[in-house]
Amino acid sequence: MNEFFSSDRDFSEDVVKQQSMVVAQHNDLITKAKYDLTTNEIKVMDYIISKIKPDDEEFDTVHSSLYEISNVLGLKRSGRTYNQLTNTLRNLRQKEVIIYNEDTETATVTGWLQEFDVTRTGQVEAKISLKLAPYLLELKSKGHYTQHVLSDTIQLDSKYSIRLYKLMREADKNRGKIAPVIKHTPEELAVLMSAPKSYASWGRLNDKVIKPAIDEINLKIIDMDLELHTKKRGRKVVEVEIYNTFYPRKHSIKNPVPMTNWLNK
Template sequence: MNLEHHEVRVNNNVVTKSNILIDANYKLTITEQKIVLYLVSKIRKDDDDFKTYTLSIKQFYELLGYKGNPKYSEMKKITKNLIGKVVEIREEKKLKQMSWLSYVEYNESDGSVNLSFDPRLKPYLLQLKREFTSYKLKNVMELKSGYSIRIYEILKKWQSLKEVEIPLKELREMVGATDKYQEYHNFKKRVLTTSLKEIEEKTDISFFYHEIKKGKRVAAIHFTIHSKNNIIAQEADVITQKDDWFESLYVQLCVLYEKHNYKLTKDVVERWVGLANKVWGKNKYIEINKLAQQSFKIDNIKHHIAFITHILKEKVKCIENGTSHHQVSVETADKKVIRKEIIPSWLEVD
């Protein structure tokens, strides 16, 4: 098989799992996860039973991100460990424990490997009609962290609702981090922050999160999920087409700022829209107008144009850092008495 054609097929492969399996608890290495997900992507909608999947060891090796000639000893060790890994599924007040794979066979004569799923996984992978999650395999094959893969899957399940709150204890179990990073700041750094950056850079979604606390302890994580493709399309629309919404916003803002002796340019508003798009998406125009109106209710702002730019930049930083942008607002800035260092000296006016 031509490797280029194989890569095209892999990019078009779709992973489909029942939501019960998405929510299951298990701990797999990044390589083990990619093996499982590749096999899941080979299942077809009309399959009524698992097949034995055969693939070239060389292509299998490259698929997992390795370079050079395949090392059979290394591959055998990986699949041997995978057969021993358990997935825990909670369903109807029952806890089910089962393996991912039931059989692996290496054919050294023709350089291929056969793999079979554990038959007890059938209800969670075959003939799925409802309550399932699908995504393209290519979105996870480039990820370098197993935690990123699990966070991605969990967020894809909730993508249509755009948000989900998960108790921290449950999240640890779902991503396989019950015995690691016991201090929350380590979990945040190694799991949440790493996943946020990787998912933003390499997949079709992005997210930010904020911590839900009980007292001083973090009890849950609230995720907000965005479709990155939509954001990219919206940004392109903003910059190249300057649609009716943009023109309407620009006219309204010009009227507002002229009343206060400011001259507002389209370049500035375009910049605001680009930043606001990362925060509010399609609601960006309305939210910019709100910010501008609110800012003129505060007396001690030295330069209202620079102030709005600052607020928007800070909100974007919050999202990029995985925190809620709501902590940055005109009101909170007012309570902090608008520190002078917010506005560069060259923008201050008499």
């Protein structure tokens, strides 16, 4: 299928500007949604969400290209990559995300994308599922949203690192005035991280999911320095606490940590 994109055109984009776009989501999409996406599927969806403007009242069709997406995500430009991205878009339309609304006692089940088109030259048109509108549109009026720059999730290699990163961003409700923390039982944390059932025990979950995610985040994310603490009942771990000890911290005027307010742009 590589020849399908053999006539790919050069759609030049300011990659740095694209990577600096903000991804904003309702907190329920981070803390209450159940889904199982690969690393690249999460990144492509974040890229599409970053195209939403704060004052959008409905989803516009996202116009892009396989060339642009691969450039922004730092992927090698090749026919194989473009085929993989096409499959990623297909998966985002087919894979379920389940969001439970406690107020209405209703579970919303939908795909991430409503539809998408890919032309022979690699042009992409995609539209987000209408069912996700309450979680991505008009967030200022709803409140309870989380934002991050696209470049943060782009540079993370593990889907578990991205999931934990988003949870820690959501936990930062005081914008760095106090140390953000998430507290969960090992079982709850496994669900939030979308870990396989084979990682049900805390020891395996920590070794395969939590510790590697913390290590990668601490290495790559400038304003996160995560520390793990556990509480035990006897020998059993009954609660897991993860703190971002980067905050609170006084920053020099010459090198402040940016705290962008997406809704005021």
